[in-house]
Amino acid sequence: xxxxxxxxxxxxxxxxxxxxxxxxxxxxxxxxxxxxxxxxxxxxxxxxxxxxxxxxxxxxxxxxxxxxxxxxxxxxxxxxxxxxxxxxxxxxxxxxxxxxxxxxxxxxxxxxxxxxxxxxxxxxxxxxxxxxxxxxxxxxxxxxxxxxxxxxxxxxxxxxxxxxxxxxxxxxxxxxxxxxxxxxxxxxxxxxxxxxxxxxxxxxxxxxxxxxxxxxxxxxxxxxxxxxxxxxxxxxxxxxxxxxxxxxxxxxxxxxxxxxxxxxxxxxxxxxxxxxxxxxxxxxxxxxxxxxxxxxxxxxxxxxxxxxxxxxxxxxxxxxxxxxxxxxxxxxxxxxxxxxxxxxxxxxxxxxxxxxxxxxxxxxxxxxxxxxxxxxxxxxxxxxxxxxxxxxxxxxxxxxxxxxxxxxxxxxxxxxxxxxxxxxxxxxxxxxxxxxxxxxxxxxxxx
Amino acid sequence: xxxxxxxxxxxxxxxxxxxxxxxxxxxxxxxxxxxxxxxxxxxxxxxxxxxxxxxxxxxxxxxxxxxxxxxxxxxxxxxxxxxxxxxxx
Numbered sequence: 001x002x003x004x005x006x007x008x009x010x011x012x013x014x015x016x017x018x019x020x021x022x023x024x025x026x027x028x029x030x031x032x033x034x035x036x037x038x039x040x041x042x043x044x045x046x047x048x049x050x051x052x053x054x055x056x057x058x059x060x061x062x063x064x065x066x067x068x069x070x071x072x073x074x075x076x077x078x079x080x081x082x083x084x085x086x087x088x089x090x091x092x093x094x095x096x097x098x099x100x101x102x103x104x105x106x107x108x109x110x111x112x113x114x115x116x117x118x119x120x121x122x123x124x125x126x127x128x129x130x131x132x133x134x135x136x137x138x139x140x141x142x143x144x145x146x147x148x149x150x151x152x153x154x155x156x157x158x159x160x161x162x163x164x165x166x167x168x169x170x171x172x173x174x175x176x177x178x179x180x181x182x183x184x185x186x187x188x189x190x191x192x193x194x195x196x197x198x199x200x201x202x203x204x205x206x207x208x209x210x211x212x213x214x215x216x217x218x219x220x221x222x223x224x225x226x227x228x229x230x231x232x233x234x235x236x237x238x239x240x241x242x243x244x245x246x247x248x249x250x251x252x253x254x255x256x257x258x259x260x261x262x263x264x265x266x267x268x269x270x271x272x273x274x275x276x277x278x279x280x281x282x283x284x285x286x287x288x289x290x291x292x293x294x295x296x297x298x299x300x301x302x303x304x305x306x307x308x309x310x311x312x313x314x315x316x317x318x319x320x321x322x323x324x325x326x327x328x329x330x331x332x333x334x335x336x337x338x339x340x341x342x343x344x345x346x347x348x349x350x351x352x353x354x355x356x357x358x359x360x361x362x363x364x365x366x367x368x369x370x371x372x373x374x375x376x377x378x379x380x381x382x383x384x385x386x387x388x389x390x391x392x393x394x395x396x397x398x399x400x401x402x403x404x405x406x407x408x409x410x411x412x413x414x415x416x417x418x419x420x421x422x423x424x425x426x427x428x429x430x431x432x433x434x435x436x437x438x439x440x441x442x443x444x445x446x447x
Numbered sequence: 448x449x450x451x452x453x454x455x456x457x458x459x460x461x462x463x464x465x466x467x468x469x470x471x472x473x474x475x476x477x478x479x480x481x482x483x484x485x486x487x488x489x490x491x492x493x494x495x496x497x498x499x500x501x502x503x504x505x506x507x508x509x510x511x512x513x514x515x516x517x518x519x520x521x522x523x524x525x526x527x528x529x530x531x532x533x534x535x536x
Contacts, residue, residue, distance in 0.1 A: 273487050279480070297520065308535075329461060333454055
């Protein structure tokens with residue numbers, strides 16, 4: 001089959017998967033067909049030729065609606081591509097659709113989607129959530145039969161959570177390894193574009209295409225990676241097992257024992273501050289980033305009525321969801337005079353200390369291993385009963401490596417109550433070679 | 448410590464207008480979250496202020512023709528200017 005025929009088949013499969021699981025906000029039928037024609041005529045093949053890429057809807061795609069999962073951007077059409085999209089297209093990849101997500105990345109289950117946008121369903125049990133915020137990416141990656149890779153994004157665990165809940169591999173690279181140019185911001189010091197695939201090699205294939213410094217993102221960097229070496233000693237952080245479901249803990253220790261590497265349980269008390277530190281920093285940055293959505297240059301707009309503040313407040317109040325409002329207010333509060341030192345500056349110091357402590361741990365261990373999530377994918381009605389603070393606490397496994405900007409991946413390790421559970425592998429900054437090599441070893445042992 | 452009044456002020460600063468019901472619900476939820484986050488008060492280690500870790504050299508400005516239409520996502524435009532509400536009443 002030539003690329004035009006395989007693209008037609010991929011579009012049909014995308015539509016079938018969306019009908020079943022609500023994974024997509026936009027299916028790029030016209031654009032994918034046009035791209036296939038271009039590729040056939042150019043005869044150029046790259047590393048992603050024949051691959052169909054779903055893109056989390058926080059990543060800008062020229063001429064294709066990009067909502068960031070939010071009602072306030074429901075009709076936004078970017079006039080430019082994110083750098084990662086240009087890289088994918090240069091290597092022959094075809095963007096097949098934009099996947100569902102929690103609004104601006106604000107969520108653990110992919111249920112905080114903007115009004116009118118779809119909530120994705122878990123492919124293992126459609127009465128359960130996919131995990132968030134890259135929920136559509138996780139569900140689509142599991143359900144596609146072949147030749148699909150997903151581009152996703154993580155701030156506090158938005159790749160690991162859906163990868164674990166949907167039973168696929170999710171890779172979050174070192175902060176700065178991938179350009180954020182064209183990524184709709186949640187928190188600039190925490191956001192990382194990453195990938196998902198059915199296995200480590202597939203996720204790595206897409207990762208290697210998008211890595212690299214970009215002049216348009218001054219926080220991106222290229223650093224020579226050390227060659228991968230055999231994993232001799234792994235660390236298990238005791239505090240990251242607190243609050244984990246007992247069946248998941250049992251599956252975790254079974255997996256550790258199968259790996260055959262020497263391991264040591266270590267205490268890292270500072271981890272107990274990581275959730276608080278993360279939410280203070282992330283919401284502080286988000287409240288600043290979301291100030292740009294006020295109904296003038298892009299996003300939801302209405303006829304002008306009232307004064308400067310009244311008009312903008314009415315647009316923002318109408319189109320932002322409860323979770324968006326919650327995080328904006330919290331993030332504004334922690335930056336205000338009288339509270340900035342107690343919350344925001346203290347949280348920054350905690351993050352710096354956590355990074356330093358991780359650096360010391362990596363002098364003793366080749367990798368750190370934890371459960372990816374403390375629970376299995378919850379049912380939708382269970383989620384409605386949770387208070388916001390209870391939801392935030394469920395990010396306890398994913399937040400620490402995200403806060404420290406460390407590369408990590410989630411691999412399916414087992415099933416609990418017929419739902420997949422993931423193993424999270426964390427390596428030192430810029431050691432993606434080690435991460436992928438260890439990931440492949442773990443994958444072969446746990447199959 | 449109850450932060451409700453300060454949270455209502457923060458909402459106004461952020462240009463979020465809350466209904467009475469929203470105010471009651473959201474402010475309570477955020478206040479509850481802040482009580483939990485206040486555990487960071489117990490962190491006493493001294494750490495230097497975080498150093499800037501971005502590029503040490505800013506790229507030079509280069510002016511080139513823009514191929515992006517800055518007005519493509521707005522309907523509130525006139526004579527290639529954005530239209531907004533009055534700044535001062």
